[in-house]
Amino acid sequence: MAALAADSKVNWSGLGPRQTKAYTIANAAQLYVGSILKLSGGYAAAFTTGNLILGVAVQGGVPGSNPVMDGFTLTSLPIPMIAPGNVSTAATGNANQVVVEQGSFTWMQVTLTLANGTLNGTAADVGTKVYAASSNVADSTNTQPGTDHPLGTLTKFYSATATTAIYDILVLDFDSRSRGN
Numbered sequence: 001m002a003a004l005a006a007d008s009k010v011n012w013s014g015l016g017p018r019q020t021k022a023y024t025i026a027n028a029a030q031l032y033v034g035s036i037l038k039l040s041g042g043y044a045a046a047f048t049t050g051n052l053i054l055g056v057a058v059q060g061g062v063p064g065s066n067p068v069m070d071g072f073t074l075t076s077l078p079i080p081m082i083a084p085g086n087v088s089t090a091a092t093g094n095a096n097q098v099v100v101e102q103g104s105f106t107w108m109q110v111t112l113t114l115a116n117g118t119l120n121g122t123a124a125d126v127g128t129k130v131y132a133a134s135s136n137v138a139d140s141t142n143t144q145p146g147t148d149h150p151l152g153t154l155t156k157f158y159s160a161t162a163t164t165a166i167y168d169i170l171v172l173d174f175d176s177r178s179r180g181n
Contacts, residue, residue: 052149
């Protein structure tokens with residue numbers, strides 16, 4: 001797996017996004033719905049290890065929700081739902097934004113690669129902390145990278161193959177992630 005390169009469906013459990021906040025997108029950064037994000041110089045950017053997880057991209061902001069109007073050139077499909085960052089070219093206060101879910105929610109039926117850490121692919125994995133390894137939730141691992149804080153905890157096991165397993169992940173809220181719980 002690798003960082004997201006297209007929008008991804010986020011299966012929510014419960015009411016869905018509840019603790020959202022809009023952030024300006026880092027210049028030239030292309031974010032996708034379902035991307036795990038970090039702050040980079042005060043701007044939202046795709047998560048990389050060694051950073052604090054800001055939250056999950058749920059939609060474009062205003063501006064930022066119309067890729068064509070907000071600076072995206074139609075060159076290939078699928079067209080992302082979030083426009084790229086344009087901080088250096090936008091008029092003051094008009095840079096593209098992304099809406100970020102920072103609250104706790106259950107991310108349902110996430111397929112994880114068992115080689116990413118020491119997951120067993122059984123119900124015994126429930127209760128295990130997982131850590132983000134990229135902007136793609138499918139890259140999550142139960143092996144802590146350095147001093148990174150957990151993304152969340154596995155709360156349900158569905159099924160497994162020889163190489164992957166499907167779980168629900170209780171994604172921690174921003175306050176819990178920043179404290180490392």
